[in-house]
C-alpha cells in the first residue's frame with residue numbers, strides 16, 4: 500500500500516472526526532449507525548478519502564497493482580467508483596439480488612442488522628485479474644466475505660479491501676482471515 504501524504508492523512512483524520520455522524524438505534528435498536536453523508540457533502544473530505552482509499556491499490560512506489568475496483572451496493576459504489584477512476588482501473592458493481600441483468604454469481608450473507616444476497620456479473624472480473632474491494636464500513640465482515648467469494652467465483656483474486664471505517668467491536672477482520680484490510684479509521 501502506498502504511503503499517504505501528510506496533508507491527505509490530516510484531512511482524512513479531520514473528515515473522520517468531524518464529518519461522520521453517529522445515529523443511535525438506526526436502523527434498529529442497539530445499532531450505532533455511522534452516517535457518512537456529511538463527509539460526502541464536504542469536497543475536501545471526499546477528495547482526501549478517495550485519494551487515501553486508492554493508495555490501497557498501489558505498491559510503495561505508487562504503481563497501480565489492481566485491474567478492477569469492486570464496490571458493494573450502495574454506499575460502496577459512492578467510494579469505489581472514484582477510486583477506480585483515480586487508479587485508472589475498471590469499476591465493478593456488486594449488487595443486491597435481482598438488480599443485475601445478465602448471468603450472475605450469487606452469495607447470501609448476514610450483516611449487523613439483517614441478511615442479504617449479493618450478486619456479480621459472471622464476466623465482470625476476468626480470470627487472473629487482481630481486485631481491490633472498497634466500502635464505507637467494515638462491521639461483521641459479512642459483506643466483504645461474500646464479495647470476496649463472488650470475485651473468486653469469477654476467477655479473480657482479491658488483493659485487499661479498503662474501507663473508510665472499521666468497527667473494532669465487530670469481527671470484520673476475523674471473518675476474513677488472510678485478507679489485507681486497509682482501514683482509514685477505527686471506531
Ligand SMILES: O=P(O)(O)OC[C@H]1O[C@H](OP(=O)(O)OP(=O)(O)O)[C@H](O)[C@@H]1O
Nearest residue numbers: 572573574610611637638639640641642
Ligand atoms: O461488515 P458488514 O456487517 O457486512 O457491514 C458492512 C456493510 O453494511 C453496509 O451496507 P448495507 O448492506 O447496509 O447497504 P447500503 O450500503 O445499501 O446501506 C455498509 O455499507 C457495508 O457494505
Ligand SMILES: Nc1ncnc2[nH]cnc12
Nearest residue numbers: 530531532533611636638
Ligand atoms: N454501524 C453501522 N453504521 C453504518 N453502516 C454499517 N454497516 C454495518 N454496520 C454499520
